[in-house]
Amino acid sequence: IAGITQAPTSQILAAGRRMTLRCTQDMRHNAMYWYRQDLGLGLRLIHYSNTAGTTGKGEVPDGYSVSRANTDDFPLTLASAVPSQTSVYFCASSDSTAGNNEQFFGPGTRLTVL
């Protein structure tokens, strides 16, 4: 089934630990995005990639890093997790050549940093 998968579904993490959230899409979309969603703040862009091999910073990039080695995968790494990074993380992808360039979202990862 075509779409976006994220792993893990949820995770509880001790502060200071390193964590990588995985995201894979099989729609051959060129663009991919990472958002965090917090109550009352909506979705905020962390990092994005317009094509394999390139990445860019979004609205809230501090404490996070990404890589885009190929079209399908876009992992998000927290080098040293802090409690303020407790959130729901959504990965998304889009085809920027398409008419409306809508973004398709993965199911999300619920991360709790203690």
Place this chain on the structure above:
Amino acid sequence: GQNIDQPTEMTATEGAIVQINCTYQTSGFNGLFWYQQHAGEAPTFLSYNVLDGLEEKGRFSSFLSRSKGYSYLLLKELQMKDSASYLCAVRDGDYKLSFGAGTTVTVRA
């Protein structure tokens, strides 16, 4: 940057109509999206407007006025399954989306 405002909550009765307003101030504009998000789930695409006017898709319609920085999403013949959050998002010239905080719609029997 983008500043996007929409109401926090709305309540309506099954079968009724609800209009969710969204106002925005942007440094660049390349389209406006509406997404639906049920509790605990991912956002799903509802509509897209890039030109002024009304786009109709079944029970849902979306309107855009670029000169006023204003959009609305109209939900007609409300059903219980329409209870969800509705997210307004503006796309900038780099194809990045900025989201409003979302409007939670509760449909009552």
